[in-house]
Amino acid sequence: xxxxxxxxxxxxxxxxxxxxxxxxxxxxxxxxxxxxxxxxxxxxxxxxxxxxxxxxxxxxxxxxxxxxxxxxxxxxxxxxxxxxxxxxxxxxxxxxxxxxxxxxxxxxxxxxxxxxxxxxxxxxxxxxxxxxxxxxxxxxxxxxxxxxxxxxxxxxxxxxxxxxxxxxxxxxxxxxxxxxxxxxxxxxxxxxxxxxxxxxxxxxxxxxxxxxxxxxxxxxxxxxxxxxxxxxxxxxxxxxxxxxxxxxxxxxxxxxxxxxxxxxxxxxxxxxxxxxxxxxxxxxxxxxxxxxxxxxxxxxxxxxxxxxxxxxxxxxxxxxxxxxxxxxxxxxxxxxxxxxxxxxxxxxxxxxxxxxxxxxxxxxxxxxxxxxxxxxxxxxxxxxxxxxxxxxxxxxxxxxxxxxxxxxxxxxxxxxxxxxxxxxxxxxxxxxxxxx
Ligand code: NAP
Ligand code: HSE
Numbered sequence: 001x002x003x004x005x006x007x008x009x010x011x012x013x014x015x016x017x018x019x020x021x022x023x024x025x026x027x028x029x030x031x032x033x034x035x036x037x038x039x040x041x042x043x044x045x046x047x048x049x050x051x052x053x054x055x056x057x058x059x060x061x062x063x064x065x066x067x068x069x070x071x072x073x074x075x076x077x078x079x080x081x082x083x084x085x086x087x088x089x090x091x092x093x094x095x096x097x098x099x100x101x102x103x104x105x106x107x108x109x110x111x112x113x114x115x116x117x118x119x120x121x122x123x124x125x126x127x128x129x130x131x132x133x134x135x136x137x138x139x140x141x142x143x144x145x146x147x148x149x150x151x152x153x154x155x156x157x158x159x160x161x162x163x164x165x166x167x168x169x170x171x172x173x174x175x176x177x178x179x180x181x182x183x184x185x186x187x188x189x190x191x192x193x194x195x196x197x198x199x200x201x202x203x204x205x206x207x208x209x210x211x212x213x214x215x216x217x218x219x220x221x222x223x224x225x226x227x228x229x230x231x232x233x234x235x236x237x238x239x240x241x242x243x244x245x246x247x248x249x250x251x252x253x254x255x256x257x258x259x260x261x262x263x264x265x266x267x268x269x270x271x272x273x274x275x276x277x278x279x280x281x282x283x284x285x286x287x288x289x290x291x292x293x294x295x296x297x298x299x300x301x302x303x304x305x306x307x308x309x310x311x312x313x314x315x316x317x318x319x320x321x322x323x324x325x326x327x328x329x330x331x332x333x334x335x336x337x338x339x340x341x342x343x344x345x346x347x348x349x350x351x352x353x354x355x356x357x358x359x360x361x362x363x364x365x366x367x368x369x370x371x372x373x374x375x376x377x378x379x380x381x382x383x384x385x386x387x388x389x390x391x392x393x394x395x396x397x398x399x400x401x402x403x404x405x406x407x408x409x410x411x412x413x414x415x416x417x418x419x420x421x422x423x424x425x426x427x428x429x430x431x432x433x434x435x436x
Contacts, residue, residue, distance in 0.1 A: 003036040004318050007073035007098070009064050009089060010080030011044045011051060013187035014103050014130065017307030018079065019053050029311070035318055043067045043080075068093040075317055077310060078102040081191055087111050094122050101313040103130035103306055106195075109204035109220040112211075116331040123325050127313035132205045133158050133282040135305025136298040137312065142286055143212045143333035149288025151213035153253040155435055156284035157277050158205040160301030161188045161196035162228050162248040167278040169233050170240075176229075188280055188301040198227035199248065202263045206250035210261050213252060213286065215334035219261070222344035226264035235428055238357060238399045239267050242383050245275040249433060258342035260350050267355050267401075267432040274435065285435060293436070348408040353382070353432035356402070356414075359395040361422040362388070370398070370423070373416045379405050401432060 006022070008015055019039055022029075030036060042055065043064040061067070068076055068089050076093040078086055083106050090100050090107070100119070102108065108115070108128050119126045129139045133156065142151065157163050161183045168179040180197065183189050188196075195201040203223040211218045228248050239246050244267040253260045268275040273295060277283040282300030287293045299305035320328050330336060360366050367386075374381055383401040390397075402410065410429075418425050 001030070001034060001036050003038050004074045004314075005038050005040040005072050006314065007067035007070050007076045008039055008042040009067055009076065009078045009086070011042050011053075011055075012079065013303045014306045014310065015042070015079040016051065016053055017303030018077065018310045019055070020303070021307050021311045023053070025311075029315065033315055033318055037314060037318070040073055041067050041070050064089050065092070068096060068098065073098055075099045075101060075314060077314065078104055078107075079310065081106070083107050083110055087115075090115060090126075091118060094119050094124055094126075097122055097124060099124045099317045100126045101310060101317065102126070102128050103310055104128075105131035105201065105204040105208060109207040109218055112208070112218045112331075117336065119331065120336055125317050125320060125328060126331055127316055128208070129313045130306045130309035132208050133284055133296070134160060134298070134300040134302065135308050136282055136284065136296050136300070137309065138209070138284045138296050139212060140312075141296055142209065144329060146286060146288045146291060146294070147333070149290050151254075152287045152289060153251070154206075154209045154213050154284065154286050155249055155251050155274070155433065156206075156209070157247055157274065157282050158209070158250045158284065158300065159196050159199075159202040159248060160280040160282055160299070161190075161193065162199075162202065163277065163282065163300065164188060164280045165197070166228060166231065166236070166246060166248060169231075170236055174233065183280075186280070187303055197229050199225045199263045200227075202248060202250050206252055206261060206263055209250065209284070210252035210259065212333040214254065214259060214340065215332070215338060216259065216340050216342070218332070219344055222261055224262040224264070224347040228265055230428070231265050231430075232428070234397075235355075235357060235430065238385065238397075239355065239430075241385060242267075242355075242399065242401060243270050244268060244355070244432070245270060246430065247275060247277070251433065255345055255349070257345060259344050260347075261344050262347055262350065265430050267430055268435070272435055348406075348411065350407050351404050352407070353404045353434075354402045354410050355428075355430040355432055356400045356417075357428040358398050358417065358423050359389055359392050359426060360398045362394065362396040366422045367398075369420065370417065373413050373420075374402065377409055377413050379403065379410065379413055404434070
């Protein structure tokens with residue numbers, strides 16, 4: 001039985017979970033792989049912090065370079081986060097011919113093209129299962145399990161913190177800031193929680209999913225990104241009245257001319273399975289041309305689920321050591337020289353139905369003026385709901401859902417509504433998804 005040595009960068013939520021699994025479940029893992037795994041060295045920022053796990057037999061350091069330069073380490077596991085020092089350390093590790101496992105979606109989405117190409121040159125692996133959808137083995141499912149298919153689209157709830165917040169906000173009196181604080185305490189949120197709330201974390205994950213699904217380069221800067229910070233409890237309530245749940249979705253679609261990559265709050269009809277994914281749970285749907293629509297569900301954040309994916313990656317690296325290098329699963333699922341370069345289309349080209357909530361002066365003729373704007377642009381109002389406004393007593397709250405329409409045309413209608421003195425600027429609009 002050979003011993004593979006791990007050097008760990010970070011011993012926080014995910015790092016702690018990883019050491020915990022390797023301590024508690026080692027004999028079961030040995031039964032699977034026929035090899036031993038030993039954590040040799042761990043870098044942390046603060047050596048004096050008390051840790052909930054036993055590190056007495058592990059070399060601890062506050063210099064992360066000690067980990068990537070350690071002569072005996074076979075696999076560097078990066079669980080510290082960030083894209084500055086973490087990138088420098090992983091480049092260093094690869095130079096030193098060490099395999100890499102990371103949960104760092106920001107690093108993969110923004111610098112993965114460079115990292116994978118450097119890893120290929122050095123014949124080492126970069127595994128990142130934990131970077132998308134926490135404990136769901138979605139990278140393996142899409143990259144390997146669906147390898148017989150041309151992927152048509154991917155859609156998912158891929159941020160646990162955001163889904164937790166949207167779910168908790170359904171409870172009467174829930175406060176956005178309070179709920180976010182709990183998500184942070186539970187270890188779900190990023191070091192900077194605006195990454196969760198403003199959709200950046202989901203955009204990182206969607207970048208990765210699109211790349212492995214379609215065989216395209218990682219293109220984080222092309223993802224249209226909207227967060228959940230402007231979603232109110234009122235929107236959640238009205239959406240429910242109309243038969244929908246509001247979910248923060250990542251959507252990657254093949255289009256006629258290329259691809260559409262977007263992350264935004266979305267109304268999903270109650271009867272669609274993904275509308276019922278709540279709390280920290282994530283779900284990813286992938287439609288392949290042969291398999292049809294598939295869905296994968298599980299916890300999207302937290303120590304145990306994320307570490308489960310990290311340890312599976314470590315096991316994959318160990319197993320791949322007996323394979324020819326050219327037969328290993330390519331980092332992005334497709335051979336590096338086979339990635340396509342079709343364009344990512346601007347959001348204005350996408351087509352969807354829209355939910356609109358606005359305050360309108362409550363007198364005759366106003367509704368007629370609003371519907372005339374839509375009629376002129378050939379946009380159909382499919383659902384309409386009105387009730388006296390709690391916030392502005394002289395107004396009515398008006399909620400509408402349109403038919404599917406090109407976003408640029410909808411924007412024209414929106415601009416005309418915003419210019420109407422009877423309505424004003426304060427208009428909420430949320431896209432509606434059809435997932436079939
Ligand atoms: P965390 O709890 O904040 O842990 C970060 C760890 O890195 C800490 O142990 C910290 O040391 C250490 N560290 C930070 N900067 C360092 C430096 N300059 N030198 C040495 N050590 C340093 O973060 P986390 O939640 O585990 O997340 C880690 C990574 O996993 C991130 O990339 C995150 O996006 C990703 N991820 C997290 C989750 C999740 O549910 N939390 C899920 C999927 C992916 P100290 O302990 O001494 O401060
Ligand atoms: N902050 C992330 C989330 C962690 O809430 O989904 C898992 O990637």
